[in-house]
Amino acid sequence: MAISERDFQFISDLVRKESAISLEKGKEYLVESRLGPIAVKDGFESIVELVDKLRANTNMLLKRKVVEAMTTNETSFFRDIEPFEMMREEILPELIEQKKNERKLSIWSAAASTGQEIYSLCFLIKEHFPQLLSWDLKLVATDISTETLDKAKNGLYSQIEVNRGLPATMLVKYFTREGTDWQISKEIRDMVEFRELNLIQPWIGMPVFDIIFIRNVLIYFDVDVKKTILANMRKHMYPHSKLFLGAAETTLNIDTSFKRRSYNRGGCYEISSES
Ligand SMILES: C[S@@+](CC[C@H](N)C(=O)[O-])C[C@H]1O[C@@H](n2cnc3c(N)ncnc32)[C@H](O)[C@@H]1O
Structure with missing residues (x-):
């Protein structure tokens, strides 16, 4: 299921506050593809349920996992030589x-x-x-x-x-x-x-x-x-x-x-x- 505008905005605000990473409109696919596996692994029915848990602001570990999942870690040895x-x-x-x-x-x-x-x-x-x-x-x-x-x-x-x-x-x-x-x-x-x-x-x-x-x-x-x-x-x-x-x-x-x-x-x- 596609992420709602409201949930995307919540994730985008959270990620910006915690890491300064800016998730502009149009990056919904990225949020869906990165949060889907966390939702499955942590036993949530859906990304909607995961976002609801984040809104309750009680699970710091989950918050960290979500922020980390939104970082791009692309790198290589001797990158750009x-x-x-x-x-x-x-x-x-x-x-x-x-x-x-x-x-x-x-x-x-x-x-x-x-x-x-x-x-x-x-x-x-x-x-x-x-x-x-x-x-x-x-x-x-x-x-x-x-x-x-x-x-x-x-x-x-x-x-x-x-x-x-x-x-x-x-x-x-x-x-x-x-x-x-x-x-x-x-x-x-x-x-x-x-x-x-x-x-x-x-x-x-x-x-x-x-x-x-x-x-x-x-x-x-x-x-x-x-x-x-x-x-x-x-x-x-x-x-x-x-x-x-x-x-x-x-x-x-x-x-x-x-x-x-x-x-x-x-x-x-x-x-x-x-x-
Ligand atoms: C694309 S990688 C760059 C890796 C390496 N410097 C290179 O050029 O190959 C970007 C890294 O920045 C980190 N990052 C993103 N936001 C950050 C922040 N607010 N503070 C520290 N590191 C951050 C990510 O976790 C990620 O590992």
């Missing part, structure tokens, strides 16, 4: 030179989904900058979704997932076969600190980072939310820090305190010295 090439060819060599006395480097994958982004950075470091392993190296991956974070922590991926973007040499070197899946070695998993973090709530305990990847999440938010998140990001960046957005995202017309820095393979953002 350019940021990783920029990191390898220019950004990390530059930062390593700049911080060679301090020997401290921190990287944050915000909206990390199931972990492929942060693990790609781990592989990059292991392959090309092993000297960083003896530095005070902090790799943090956060997401609103506990389900995706659990998967990221386990580092267990299907054949299809490892076929997407991961060089075969890295599969052989850093994964072991687990039935039909592949698991990342404990050594790599232990390099990363995974934390639940909702970008629209206070970022308690988050330090300042040298490099931040916040890719393919701002697209789901309204302009005011993007502005607030980018302004908060600045508080977690040094003047030399680099910020990576998704290929379809920009700070242009949203936050003038950032300037784009170009590299051979593309660009990322820095805090503008004029801000």
Whole structure:
């Protein structure tokens, strides 16, 4: 049965309030396809009954499940290869030179989904900058979704997932076969600190980072939310820090305190010295 306008509006308001994800009219099919399986699994007769339960506001776990189900977790290893090439060819060599006395480097994958982004950075470091392993190296991956974070922590991926973007040499070197899946070695998993973090709530305990990847999440938010998140990001960046957005995202017309820095393979953002 198709979701009613009233129920769609309720879900849309709930998801916006809890995650800032904007579900415009026309996304009814998405709500139906994502909530249907939760309704079945949790023993509801229909999505209508599930929404009624949510309206009663008594089941926090159900609320969380529904919000998490409405997130899009699409990701892959070395997604849009350019940021990783920029990191390898220019950004990390530059930062390593700049911080060679301090020997401290921190990287944050915000909206990390199931972990492929942060693990790609781990592989990059292991392959090309092993000297960083003896530095005070902090790799943090956060997401609103506990389900995706659990998967990221386990580092267990299907054949299809490892076929997407991961060089075969890295599969052989850093994964072991687990039935039909592949698991990342404990050594790599232990390099990363995974934390639940909702970008629209206070970022308690988050330090300042040298490099931040916040890719393919701002697209789901309204302009005011993007502005607030980018302004908060600045508080977690040094003047030399680099910020990576998704290929379809920009700070242009949203936050003038950032300037784009170009590299051979593309660009990322820095805090503008004029801000
Ligand atoms: C499309 S994935 C992007 C994954 C990865 N950054 C990439 O580019 O491949 C978007 C992620 O943003 C997360 N997300 C959505 N709203 C969020 C919020 N308010 N706070 C933190 N993470 C959020 C989702 O759970 C999802 O894992």
